[in-house]
Amino acid sequence: MTTTTIRLPAAQPPGTVLGTAPDSAESADAYRTAGGYAGSTGPGELLAHLAASGLRGRGGAGFPAAVKLRSVRDRGNHGEHGGHGLRPVVVANGEEGEPGSVKDRWLLRARPHLVLDGLTRAAEVTGAVRGFVYLSDPVAGESVRRALAEHPPPLPVEVVETGHTYVAGEETAVVRRIDGGPALPAAKPPRPFERGVGGAPTLICNVETLARIALTATRPDLRHDIARGTLVTLSGGPAAGAVLTEVPYGIPLRSLASRHGIHGAAGALMGGLFGGLVGAGALDLPLEPVELTAAGTALGCGAIRFLTPGTCPVATAADAAAHLAAESARQCGVCVSGTAAIGDALCALAGATASPDTADRLDRWSRGLPGRGACGLLDAAAGIAGSLLRAFPRQVRFHLAAPCPVCAADVPGEGRRRLTVAVPEVAVPATTASPAPLGPGPTAPLSVPHPSPSASPSAPPAAPPPAALKGTP
Ligand code: SF4
Known part of the structure; x- marks a missing residue:
């Protein structure tokens, strides 16, 4: 696992998420001094600013934030459109299952008030009466609990912890876990905005998205800059480890790599x-x-x-697919067999033991498997296989013809170790105040049973907002 360095934007302009206190948890006083918790933007006005800015969710799906907020608000509007008359719920989703991403856990560790401010704003917009912060990182949990005690929000907010898995942050898995079940994806529909936590219309919102909502409420004049800034976790460089930084949309990927010490990237x-x-x-x-x-x-x-000249794309694909195969929630037969088959084939390719028809099989799976699992994990594995064939055909042919010296130096498929980057350390002072009053715990009985995913997954849904596997579209 590589260490991760935080690189602040050169001038630290207003409207950035990284802020000025990257090494220790920001206190409520510091957050207020910086203008937090003070924005006078009303809910309707904020929604209009978010729509005008085009802010997209940062959990992976990239869905327009304003559309998602509006959908939950409308569903919860006294049972309108089948909302069952339950008031909405908002969830700050800080569970990032992608092994190469650290931004959400860092954000919860270092800037919990920014996230909680955003959660409160989202509750105002949607009319939510209850909130949750969903996470697996114990340091982040401690930081959020401390922040809740320092500055109790106007609605009950509870921290719900889960195990750290690739699929635990998928939005239906979030709902199931908060309702006391396993953190596993469920069949859709219904989607959480239709029927989520306890059967209520539920906004599941990535914590960086919430941070940008809070910034927009405080500085609506900067709404476009806020919406176009984004946290990225960059890895793959030689000895430098990973980098967490904030950049504006539009920067070429190559400049991004070289600016952060990764020169000569080959992909x-x-x-x-x-x-x-x-x-x-x-x-x-x-x-x-x-x-x-x-x-x-x-x-x-x-x-x-980034792939450097000394990195083998086949080995990287094998690492990624093996990681996904190990993380399959094993609920859908097609995922259990399909993801494992892709992982095995890519590991065999990297290990010079692949049969001559391996490329054909990978190509067939990459086209036939997407969309057949209850969540996006199978799609990710299929995408790894297909993209390797498209982007690196020469290297695939080479691996079918002879052992690769780069792959021979590593054990293929040990992706978890090679792909995982470390969350930057953040000092979190001990909590001194009593926590805010909370609602029922995560093990409270289910109000509404959720369907479990079947062996034959549902057809793709038609209504927004789409489900978002953390780190997936
Ligand atoms: S596709 Fe199905 S089995 Fe695979 S991870 Fe998703 S829910 Fe689990």
């Missing part, structure tokens, strides 16, 4: 694991969600692992 693993592999030619693309998607890749949660 990248994009979006966590969900954007797949891209070759050197794609590094001229701008860091821009829409353009990256149009180019067949994805920004996802902003985790980018």
